[in-house]
Amino acid sequence: MIGTGYVGLVSGACFADFGHVVTCVDKDASKIERLEQGIMPIYEPGLDQLVAKNVKEERLFFTTDPADAIKNADAVFIAVGTPSRRGDGHADLSYVYGAAEEIAQLMDGYTVVVTKSTVPVGTGDEVEEIIRKTRPDAEFAVVSNPEFLREGAAIKDFKVPDRVVVGTEEERAKEVMSELYRPLYLNETPILFTARRTSELIKYAANAFLAVKITFINEIADLCEKVGANVQEVSRGIGLDNRIGKKFLNAGPGYGGSCFPKDTLALTKTANDHGAPIRIVDTVVEVNAARKKAMATKIIDAMGGDVSGKTIGMLGLAFKPNTDDMRDAPSLDIIPALQAAGAKVRAYDPESMKEASHMLEDVVFCDGPYHAIEGADAMVIVTEWDQFRALDLDRAKTMLNENIVVDLRNIYAPADMAKRGFKYVSVGRE
Numbered sequence: 001m002i003g004t005g006y007v008g009l010v011s012g013a014c015f016a017d018f019g020h021v022v023t024c025v026d027k028d029a030s031k032i033e034r035l036e037q038g039i040m041p042i043y044e045p046g047l048d049q050l051v052a053k054n055v056k057e058e059r060l061f062f063t064t065d066p067a068d069a070i071k072n073a074d075a076v077f078i079a080v081g082t083p084s085r086r087g088d089g090h091a092d093l094s095y096v097y098g099a100a101e102e103i104a105q106l107m108d109g110y111t112v113v114v115t116k117s118t119v120p121v122g123t124g125d126e127v128e129e130i131i132r133k134t135r136p137d138a139e140f141a142v143v144s145n146p147e148f149l150r151e152g153a154a155i156k157d158f159k160v161p162d163r164v165v166v167g168t169e170e171e172r173a174k175e176v177m178s179e180l181y182r183p184l185y186l187n188e189t190p191i192l193f194t195a196r197r198t199s200e201l202i203k204y205a206a207n208a209f210l211a212v213k214i215t216f217i218n219e220i221a222d223l224c225e226k227v228g229a230n231v232q233e234v235s236r237g238i239g240l241d242n243r244i245g246k247k248f249l250n251a252g253p254g255y256g257g258s259c260f261p262k263d264t265l266a267l268t269k270t271a272n273d274h275g276a277p278i279r280i281v282d283t284v285v286e287v288n289a290a291r292k293k294a295m296a297t298k299i300i301d302a303m304g305g306d307v308s309g310k311t312i313g314m315l316g317l318a319f320k321p322n323t324d325d326m327r328d329a330p331s332l333d334i335i336p337a338l339q340a341a342g343a344k345v346r347a348y349d350p351e352s353m354k355e356a357s358h359m360l361e362d363v364v365f366c367d368g369p370y371h372a373i374e375g376a377d378a379m380v381i382v383t384e385w386d387q388f389r390a391l392d393l394d395r396a397k398t399m400l401n402e403n404i405v406v407d408l409r410n411i412y413a414p415a416d417m418a419k420r421g422f423k424y425v426s427v428g429r430e
């Protein structure tokens, strides 16, 4: 497994737990050292135990030296980063290509090279080309095997997936991939074999579709606010239609994270480059970016239109619960906009404050939710961590200067909050 980022580490640990022998390779020596000591570079529920167990049982190894790992491998996974390239939004493939070259130099015997990183259509062809050029004698196949792991639920998503997509038309490679995923046959997980380019596109299409779904319900939420309807009931009302499905219909402050923003952008670039623009995704990218910014205005309006000199207590900073990931989190748009309007921000997040402290300025990071709202003029819920769902609201009231609650995740019931004497503003509900 080349790369011990989110995907590489979770996939490596899960494959090891299936009984395979996995070596995770990373250039970052201190990361490898920490992993060997059982210290995880990311927060993902259950990952530390899974890694510890498989290290102890000698199925999972960490190294900075790719030589042995690659030489002896039946399959080598490329799970390195594909960040958005500065300036044009295309996925930056330099790490993928670098890994391909390294693998080519070191592989021995028939090797299946698998791209697990999210890569634009045609990357597999390029990887194949690089390997062939570097090692004209090599016996290998390049396969696309996209991941569909949600942060915070990644282990379950890996072990009990809705489907596994494998992009290859080579029989020998199909056999190796089938063997790797054999433990899933017991759960009757569909394993979909497709052509490589199709598989690469499935990944982008899946993420873009989910981003469209979220953005759709977010815009319906805005309309609900105007016409006095309730977006949660609209979601339920449409989601019970099996053709629509009820998941990913929670209105909120806009999607963030390491995947949807990057992948939607990369898909629109690819589509435009090929003269087949996907206008719905162009629009979603634009609407979502504007939405994250608009959330600050929503908070300011809830506080009477002027926040200068006021204090806001933020609950949640990460882009979603059960992760410390701050990438493209709505809080990164909301907090600077509130500060620019003159507000002071206090914040608490169970996992992401360390990460957030590098990305935000002048925020008072607090010890817990009540500490964050102490002396604040409003409490704003940005991430729906479980521990925020059943706050002691009477205690919250004694902490707040003004009983204003802005709930950007709709975790409380409007009628109940009104009864308790709060001025309560949520998303798409009255």
Ligand code: UGA
Binding pocket: 118, 147, 148, 149, 150, 151, 152, 207, 210, 214, 247, 248, 249, 250, 251, 252, 253, 254, 255, 256, 257, 258, 259, 260, 263, 319, 320
């Ligand atoms: C997403 C996909 O769900 C995974 O299938 C995919 O493998 C992954 O990207 C990836 O490409 O690696 P992730 O970014 O971890 O996973 O998080 P999601 O649970 O999908 O949430 C993304 C964003 O959408 C979050 O900001 C979340 O708050 C928001 N969201 C999600 C909503 O606003 N409403 C919803 O109903 C669902």
